[in-house]
Amino acid sequence: MDVMEKLTILTDAAKYDAACTSSGAQRGRRPGYVGNTSSSVAGCCHTFSGDGRCVTLLKVLMTNCCVYDCKYCVNRCSNDTRRAVFTPEELAELTIQFYRRNYIEGLFLSSGVLVSPDYTTERMIRCLELLREGRRFNGYIHAKAIPGTSPELVTRLGLLADRLSVNIELPSERGLAALAPNKTRKAIFRPMGLIKNTLLENREELVKYRHTPRFAPAGQSTQMIIGATEDSDRHILSLTQSLYDRYRLKRVFYSAYVPVAENTLLPSLDTKPPLLREHRLYQADWLLRFYGFRAEELLDESEPNFNTLVDPKCGWALRHPEFFPVEVNTASREELLRVPGMGVKSVGRVLYARRARQLDHSDLKKLGVVMKRAQYFLTCKGKLLDGLKLRQDSILRNLIAAERPSLPQAEAEQLSLFGQAG
Amino acid sequence: MEAIYRYDGTFEGFLCCVFDSYVYQEYPIQFQDPDHLAGSLFPSRSVGTDHSHAQRVLASLGKIDPYARELAVKGFLTCAPERERLLYTFIRALYDIGQPLLRQLSHEAVLPVLKAVRHLDGEVHLLRGFVRFSEFEGTLAGEIRPKNRVLPLLRPHFCDRMYNEVFLLYDRTHREALVHRPGQWAIVPLESFQMAAPSAAEAQYRRLWKRFYDTIEIEARRNPKLRMSKMPKRYWDTMTEFQDEACFLAGTEQLPEGAGR
Ligand code: SF4
Numbered sequence: 001m002d003v004m005e006k007l008t009i010l011t012d013a014a015k016y017d018a019a020c021t022s023s024g025a026q027r028g029r030r031p032g033y034v035g036n037t038s039s040s041v042a043g044c045c046h047t048f049s050g051d052g053r054c055v056t057l058l059k060v061l062m063t064n065c066c067v068y069d070c071k072y073c074v075n076r077c078s079n080d081t082r083r084a085v086f087t088p089e090e091l092a093e094l095t096i097q098f099y100r101r102n103y104i105e106g107l108f109l110s111s112g113v114l115v116s117p118d119y120t121t122e123r124m125i126r127c128l129e130l131l132r133e134g135r136r137f138n139g140y141i142h143a144k145a146i147p148g149t150s151p152e153l154v155t156r157l158g159l160l161a162d163r164l165s166v167n168i169e170l171p172s173e174r175g176l177a178a179l180a181p182n183k184t185r186k187a188i189f190r191p192m193g194l195i196k197n198t199l200l201e202n203r204e205e206l207v208k209y210r211h212t213p214r215f216a217p218a219g220q221s222t223q224m225i226i227g228a229t230e231d232s233d234r235h236i237l238s239l240t241q242s243l244y245d246r247y248r249l250k251r252v253f254y255s256a257y258v259p260v261a262e263n264t265l266l267p268s269l270d271t272k273p274p275l276l277r278e279h280r281l282y283q284a285d286w287l288l289r290f291y292g293f294r295a296e297e298l299l300d301e302s303e304p305n306f307n308t309l310v311d312p313k314c315g316w317a318l319r320h321p322e323f324f325p326v327e328v329n330t331a332s333r334e335e336l337l338r339v340p341g342m343g344v345k346s347v348g349r350v351l352y353a354r355r356a357r358q359l360d361h362s363d364l365k366k367l368g369v370v371m372k373r374a375q376y377f378l379t380c381k382g383k384l385l386d387g388l389k390l391r392q393d394s395i396l397r398n399l400i401a402a403e404r405p406s407l408p409q410a411e412a413e414q415l416s417l418f419g420q421a422g
Numbered sequence: 423m424e425a426i427y428r429y430d431g432t433f434e435g436f437l438c439c440v441f442d443s444y445v446y447q448e449y450p451i452q453f454q455d456p457d458h459l460a461g462s463l464f465p466s467r468s469v470g471t472d473h474s475h476a477q478r479v480l481a482s483l484g485k486i487d488p489y490a491r492e493l494a495v496k497g498f499l500t501c502a503p504e505r506e507r508l509l510y511t512f513i514r515a516l517y518d519i520g521q522p523l524l525r526q527l528s529h530e531a532v533l534p535v536l537k538a539v540r541h542l543d544g545e546v547h548l549l550r551g552f553v554r555f556s557e558f559e560g561t562l563a564g565e566i567r568p569k570n571r572v573l574p575l576l577r578p579h580f581c582d583r584m585y586n587e588v589f590l591l592y593d594r595t596h597r598e599a600l601v602h603r604p605g606q607w608a609i610v611p612l613e614s615f616q617m618a619a620p621s622a623a624e625a626q627y628r629r630l631w632k633r634f635y636d637t638i639e640i641e642a643r644r645n646p647k648l649r650m651s652k653m654p655k656r657y658w659d660t661m662t663e664f665q666d667e668a669c670f671l672a673g674t675e676q677l678p679e680g681a682g683r
Contacts, residue, residue, distance in 0.1 A: 003630065007634060011634050015639075015640055034586065047663060051639050051643035052645040052651075098627070101631070102553050275643065363527075
């Protein structure tokens with residue numbers, strides 16, 4: 001089988017994994033080596049695929065052969081599909097040549113389970129060793145740690161990669177038991193804990209010995225499939241929160257389930273991927289990471305799922321009228337960040353600008369505040385915007401209308417379905 | 423007094439306009455580079471470029487705040503209409519008000535410069551990813567068609583990333599090229615540049631990339647509008663994955679004249 005065919009099969013088999021960022025590892029050039037990872041700090045999209053997703057890395061599987069039978073996965077052993085395996089040489093050459101042409105920032109290597117987790121990981125290590133040492137590749141590498149791999153091998157993998165990830169895939173034990181009979185929650189969290197501890201030890205050693213080899217300098221991430229099981233948004237978001245807290249994950253990715261198999265335990269084949277739900281979860285995840293929100297503030301037992309009509313931040317604001325309005329000229333950074341329509345950047349600009357003089361409503365728009373949303377929640381020098389009507393229902397209607405154009409097309413279409421009721 | 427300033431079109435030349443306007447106590451209302459067709463009712467002055475004058479102006483900006491200097495340098499690279507006039511207004515206000523002006527982000531002398539620089543920074547950010555190189559016997563060559571003069575800002579990025587490579591990056595809009603070999607670089611004017619037909623190996627990598635690009639899309643999520651908003655169409659014509667068939671054929675297997683188009 002030629003490389004073109006292998007690339008086609010192994011890309012097709014890898015594309016449902018959501019993680020494709022390359023953030024967090026800064027490594028400058030090295031004489032005699034190919035590339036760096038310095039643009040990875042800001043994240044660098046090399047293109048956008050037809051579905052509008054950012055393409056940063058050559059995202060492929062080493063092989064789509066798999067001895068497991070996860071029901072939601074195209075690569076499950078019971079699926080009748082063409083199989084292929086990259087040789088280390090083929091993969092190294094592709095990565096280097098794509099990288100030199102500025103097609104990609106690096107490699108995202110994952111794999112089906114060939115023979116056993118250890119056997120597979122050893123092969124992945126051989127690929128990465130050839131790329132790093134043989135071909136002197138200094139760009140970004142994200143490698144998947146397969147649950148059930150022995151700790152020594154995970155450590156070796158982490159010394160070759162910038163980032164490791166272990167996919168949770170299904171947000172609950174029940175889901176796993178039903179849909180991924182070969183996986184257990186424990187088998188997933190064990191490598192995650194191991195990676196966390198190795199990262200911490202490595203940081204300490206780096207302080208003591210400058211030349212300690214670096215273990216996964218960009219940390220670890222994971223992904224969850226959304227909509228293959230019944231789990232609520234609240235469950236998913238609390239899990240996310242605990243992953244950030246306890247395992248110090250850098251990112252949690254969500255992937256709207258695309259039906260790939262007919263199975264009574266799964267949504268039927270004509271189900272549309274729940275893109276709006278995925279979008280809301282990413283918005284909420286953003287609030288956890290950059291806006292100082294906690295999962296339990298955003299959702300609770302009485303409201304276990306996100307409102308499809310307004311984004312999570314607006315939702316929170318509408319439920320907490322006692323918090324508003326916020327006075328732009330005196331509020332703290334934390335308070336400003338809770339105002340809908342104000343982002344990390346515009347809050348930064350407001351804090352900077354207001355040290356020169358008191359700000360008016362007319363200044364805010366120029367500073368990048370989205371006034372259509374923010375106007376209901378703030379005052380300037382103690383005053384609300386002139387002529388503003390503060391009726392709960394009209395606020396809601398206007399907030400929904402304000403977000404609509406910024407929702408990607410598919411989401412907006414789904415939204416109009418929900419919108420019919422109101 | 424108001425006047426029209428003619429200068430050589432370089433950043434140094436522009437800084438000398440600032441210098442001279444203070445010497446002669448004039449307020450330049452328009453700046454004309456050599457490409458500009460002359461003819462106006464206003465008095466005009468030809469400003470000669472003097473390296474030491476330019477340096478003094480630049481140093482004075484840096485002394486007010488390094489950020490002020492950065493805005494001036496970057497502002498000159500932008501494609502804002504009348505960028506010289508915007509920058510002149512900004513610099514003048516800066517001399518009057520001093521460093522606190524920089525905090526007045528919505529000030530009429532500051533905001534247009536900030537907006538133009540944000541547009542420039544945005545384009546630089548996108549192009550870091552969207553630039554495509556092709557290999558010709560060991561040398562890499564690429565081409566872009568940006569709105570702003572991005573090469574000076576792309577330069578550190580690509581020279582670091584491609585430290586061991588010999589490469590050329592051509593800006594078709596501004597007709598200049600960044601050329602690099604290990605340890606050395608230059609940005610030089612270049613009237614025209616035509617990429618040669620690809621070798622068999624080069625054509626094969628283009629095909630592999632195109633195949634990867636086509637395969638990585640999840641059809642059930644297709645969303646051309648979202649793609650367009652992230653990657654405006656004006657960048658597509660220099661990106662490998664959006665080229666037509668001929669781009670993927672090696673020089674020796676080119677389609678005969680007129681076929682396939
Ligand atoms: S182990 Fe991974 S590749 Fe194999 S069936 Fe399960 S999800 Fe798919």
